[in-house]
Amino acid sequence: MNIDRAVLAFAGVMILASAALAHFVSPLWLWFTVFIGVNMLQASVTGFCPAAIIFRKLGVRAGCAFK
Numbered sequence: 001m002n003i004d005r006a007v008l009a010f011a012g013v014m015i016l017a018s019a020a021l022a023h024f025v026s027p028l029w030l031w032f033t034v035f036i037g038v039n040m041l042q043a044s045v046t047g048f049c050p051a052a053i054i055f056r057k058l059g060v061r062a063g064c065a066f067k
Helices: 003-024 027-046 050-057
Strands: none
Touching (some): 003 027, 003 050
16 A cells, blocks of 8 residues: 555545544534545645655655655
8 A cells, every 4th residue: 555545545534433423423523524625625735744744654655646
């Protein structure tokens, strides 16, 4: 797995977790979903992604999007 796929998988898991928390705990958890979406949007524009930096430090090999 490369960083690109790891970031997408991590974002997907976080969105599903926040949706589950919003359903079972409190609708306020939807703000976490909004945060994830905004972070993904800014990463697509700027190329800066905190999750990619963390995965790189963990030794995940580089992909074409986050070098």
